Amino acid sequence: MLTASWMELLKQQLEATNVFFVNIQSEEWKVYRSTLGENTYPVRIMRWGMDYFDPSNFLEPFVFSGGYGTNVTRAAESTIYPPSYEPINSMTQQLADLLTQAGAEPDPVLRSDLYGDAQDLYADLVVTIPLFYLPKHILYRSNIHGSSEYDFTETLNIGNSLEFNYSTVSKTP
Secondary structure, rough: HHHHHHHEEEEEEOOOOOOOOOOOOOOOOHHHHHOOOOOOOOOOOOOOOOOOOOOOOHHHHHOOOOOOHOOOOOEEOOOOOOOOOEOOOOOHHHHHHHHHHHHHHHHHHHHHHHHHHHHHHHHHHHHOOOOOOOOOOOOOOOOEOOOOOOOOOOOOOOOOOOOOOOOOOOOOO
16 A cells, blocks of 8 residues: 555544544655654654564664654663663653563563563553554465475475575475
């Protein structure tokens, strides 16, 4: 869906409530990016695509270093990991602490619990509102089978779209 199309649809839906008046503005990315930490716009729309599949990639960019204009934390001098930041209140301090702990946690179960707690807190803060998610699709044929190296050979053993899977596949007539 083109950004202008879904922004117009969102405008129509909000204005139909008779609670909102929406004025859509568009800026070049360079200009828009430079205003993210300011209160230039009461509401912003951003698309996000992760660099790699990890829970940190869906939370940390919106929390640390000014958080793409979410203002959950203010950027500090250092840009090394763990990122330096100045939280705006005790809840954002707790959120930043959870993300820092999760990022350093080697145990996958504990790491998952920490990210779950961070996601709950992030939702309570209503930092961003996800409007939709465009899923990735995979097409396959039933006569193509995955490698016997994996548990489920009846499937293609395809991972996430950013995850490479080097294995042999077979084809039956």
